[in-house]
Amino acid sequence: MTAADYYIFGVGFGASDVRYIGWMRKSLQDMSEQIHADLTCVSGSAPRAIAEAARGDTKLSIFEIESVRTAEDARDATCFWHQYFRSLGLDVVTDQR
Numbered sequence: 001m002t003a004a005d006y007y008i009f010g011v012g013f014g015a016s017d018v019r020y021i022g023w024m025r026k027s028l029q030d031m032s033e034q035i036h037a038d039l040t041c042v043s044g045s046a047p048r049a050i051a052e053a054a055r056g057d058t059k060l061s062i063f064e065i066e067s068v069r070t071a072e073d074a075r076d077a078t079c080f081w082h083q084y085f086r087s088l089g090l091d092v093v094t095d096q097r
């Protein structure tokens with residue numbers, strides 16, 4: 001089995017409250033603080049609002065959904081999970097890079 005190069009992750013305020021789906025090249029263990037900082041820079045007000053809410057009393061959860069080998073697979077997986085969580089009725093956004 002080959003090692004994963006890209007990680008698909010979710011951000012929210014608990015398991016049933018996913019707000020953002022993204023992907024990155026490094027592992028989540030190494031990058032959770034950077035993800036939080038990046039949310040304030042993503043285009044659109046929704047990711048910034050998530051980051052701002054997390055600065056209050058609410059604990060922001062960042063969790064890995066899956067890992068893939070290529071950037072193209074990461075983009076495809078991010079779109080899939082975005083559509084999946086929206087189909088469950090969650091108001092989730094993504095950064096289409």
